Amino acid sequence: MRSTVKVNSKRILFFVSLGIACIIALFPVYWMIVTSLQTTEQVFEFPPSFIPRLNFENFISVIFDTDLPLWLRNSLVVSLSSTALALLVGTPAAFALSRFRYRGRAFFSLLILTTQMIPTLVLIIPLFQIFVQLGIRDSLLGLIFGNFAFMLPVVVWMMKAMLDGVPQEIEQAARIDGASWFQIMIHITGPLVLPGLAATTIYAFLDAWDEYMLARTIITSPQNWVASIGISSFVGQYLTPLNLVMAAAVLFSLPPILLFLLMQRQFVAGLSAGAVKG
Structure with missing residues (x-):
């Protein structure tokens, strides 16, 4: 009892x-x-009301009276492009670190990990100078390359953890049958790590979508602002329209939420895939 x-x-x-x-x-x-x-x-009324009221004037205002749709489009372009680029480069790099044995492998792995220990603010000024010399400052292309540089080490290590959990016997059998390493990575190992790829994709997208400091540093033209900068521009010297800021924030939150809902099962499976090896 x-x-x-x-x-x-x-x-x-x-x-x-x-x-x-x-x-x-x-x-x-x-x-x-x-x-x-x-x-x-x-x-500003007191006591505050905790019951939502069906008033969509704030959403109409931020959509039609501000450049929020343009900022959201810029954010989508930057986030999707930098994520695709990081996955395109980082996945083969993770495959090489996970499967091949060569001199300097441990050094390269440590070097990639070390880049994550450097504070982002320390790297922004050198990146700014590089972008000025390349002529891509104040452009979405520069922001794409900047986000790509920051998220690439994370993508490599996340995908390496997923690949380490895939038995190599399957790949060895394919090698005996004459398959190349590229064919193995695409047709054999790739489908097995799709959950991990989904988790990495969501993480990389969110990292680029929420980024502010780099965008604030290299982007100056309002037409090239991303949504994180655009929403911060609502803050005034004497008054900040909190209702408009929150309406813009709700719209800003929708793309990541929709992406997570579409890839929820793969994301959850990918989080646990790298925890078990063999």
Whole structure:
């Protein structure tokens, strides 16, 4: 009897703790949505209202009265391009680190890992000077290359962890049958690490989508702003329209959410794929 009561108490405590954690995690998102549906007067009223009101004037305003659609398009171009480029370069590099044995392999692995230990702010000024010399400062192309440089080491290490969990016996059998390493990577190993590739894709996309410091440094023309810079431009010297900021933030959050929903199963499977080897 006591053991049953003890088990039930632990279960109740677990679900209560889980509920509190969910409320803490989701309340900022809920409050963002509530604020985006309020007028300026309602934002500052006290006590605040926690019930959302169906008022979409803020969304109409940020879509038609600002350049938010242009900023979101620029963010999509930069995020998708830099992610595709990082996956195109990082996946073969991870395959080489995982499968081949050659002199200097450990050094290259350590060198790639070391780049992640350098603070981003330290690298922004050198990148800025490089982009000026190349003539790609204040351009989406420069921002694509910058995000690509920052996310490439992460992509390499994430994909290497996924590839290390794939048995090499399958690849050795394919080699005996005459398949090249490129064919093995594309047709044999590739399908086996699709969950890991999905997880890496989501991480790389979010990394580029949320990036601010590099974009703020190298982009000056408003027509080349990405959404993270555009939303920050709503902040005024004396007044910040919080309802418009939250409406823009809701629209800014939709692409990552949609991407995660589309790749949710692969993402969850990819998170656990690299944890088990063999």
